[in-house]
Amino acid sequence: MTSALIVEDEPLLRQELADHLRALWPELEICGHVENGIEAISVMESQRPDIVFLDIQMPGLNGMEVARHVAETTQIVFVTAYAEYAVQAFEAGAADYLVKPVNAARLMQTIKRLKTRSRDAMPAPVPPAVWQQVFGHAVAPYLKWIKASVGNTVRLLMVSDVIYFQSDGKYTRVVTAGDEALIRLPLKSLVEQLDPAQFTQIHRGAIVNLEAVDRIERDGTVMEIRLKGRSEILPVSEAYTRQFRQM
Known part of the structure; x- marks a missing residue:
């Protein structure tokens, strides 16, 4: 049929x-x-x-x-x-x-x-x-959705809903407002497929959605990112601080 x-x-x-x-x-x-x-x-x-x-x-x-x-x-x-x-x-x-x-x-x-x-x-x-x-x-040139593992299931997630990506051993952790998932794509390959106007790398092991950033705090040479409505604190490594110095 x-x-x-x-x-x-x-x-x-x-x-x-x-x-x-x-x-x-x-x-x-x-x-x-x-x-x-x-x-x-x-x-x-x-x-x-x-x-x-x-x-x-x-x-x-x-x-x-x-x-x-x-x-x-x-x-x-x-x-x-x-x-x-x-x-x-x-x-x-x-x-x-x-x-x-x-x-x-x-x-x-x-x-x-x-x-x-x-x-x-x-x-x-x-x-x-x-x-x-x-x-x-x-046809958009940047990644707009990803397949991610949540427990024993595979979900399709809109990239715009992701708050941040974080390296997790052989996987990359994907964090959204209501869930977490894992993908096999390494951070190095992932950052090349994301819209730089929306996502930026802040550490060798982390990429953040700029729309999710509430504020950036400095304590001497240490720079940290606070997220909207979340308790996590994401450190910015020295190699990536230049892009935030004018903020």
């Missing part, structure tokens, strides 16, 4: 598309409908849908960023309010595109196209560089 995932941040449009699909393609299994890119990547990894109906403009991870993580065997149908994006995506290799509000007659054309595109006849997957060339700034 063919399966599909719907990714749309507006509940009414998400439900409308699901209703249309059930009416026009009753044998299609809708394995999920989610409202953001983080949830989409999680469901795609667990369910491996044959098709994903993917909204382009979403908060957090947008459709172009999610497309970079779609499995090679999954067909993408972009759903967008901007026809110019949709046409370019189709030309770049997406199975099809739909312009909001979704029209039942146009959706029927998409369904026919999807049914005729057998997996053996599908074109080669679109390289991430192509999506970036087509959509320009729509």
Whole structure:
């Protein structure tokens, strides 16, 4: 049975598309409908849908960023309010595109196209560089989410929610307002993937989110960072004090 995932941040449009699909393609299994890119990547990894109906403009991870993580065997149908994006995506290799509000007659054309595109006849997957060339700034250059271990589970965390990263043996500790997790990515590699306007390294073993900094205290040559609403005190090593001297 063919399966599909719907990714749309507006509940009414998400439900409308699901209703249309059930009416026009009753044998299609809708394995999920989610409202953001983080949830989409999680469901795609667990369910491996044959098709994903993917909204382009979403908060957090947008459709172009999610497309970079779609499995090679999954067909993408972009759903967008901007026809110019949709046409370019189709030309770049997406199975099809739909312009909001979704029209039942146009959706029927998409369904026919999807049914005729057998997996053996599908074109080669679109390289991430192509999506970036087509959509320009729509694909962010910096890390926006990470996979992290919390106990026996793996979670997807938005990088913007991280207060600080801290080396912890072979792992890196990820601290958010309500949780802690571990990732295998070393701090040295991590700092190169973070937006320098938001994150800065303060020690060989620590990176802090500047938006989480409440104040910086000095006691002689010792510099420490106090965080908003938290009791931790993060020391700033001498090698990294220069960036805070003007603060």
